Amino acid sequence: MKRYYFDVRDGSQFIRDDEGAELPNIESAREEATTALSEMAREWVRGRPQHRIAVEVRDDHGPILEASFSFVMKPCAT
Template sequence: MPSLYFDYHDGAGIEIDDEGVDLLGIGDARRLALEELGQTILDPAYGRITGRIAIEVRDHEGPILRASAAIVLEDLRLIFT
């Protein structure tokens, strides 16, 4: 399988992967996209991001796969003063 690129999308813009990675098949691309998405959600640097985030996988012809998540943080505590 040719090189695949994993671009990061969020409300602030797009981070383009210009290095790429060689994988054995589409199953590996799906797994890696989900792992990258999960790591992004858990990464403390992105801990305050809310909204939709996505990892878009593309080859030299264009997009082939997208893993996305909607992050919603709600404070459910009632504060009485």
């Protein structure tokens, strides 16, 4: 199995994953990033008119994919 790391960008904050997770392939890493991102989005956007978060996946050789979520709420013109 290969070790994948899931770093998080929350606006200007960067949280580095130094532990990582052993997964069988890139598809499993993609699924893990998607699940983590959806859980974070549900919790972190509450009460904020706009927000962007991303999970940046890397292996021992460097970055391999990024999953991001942008949320914007604005009033409609009436």
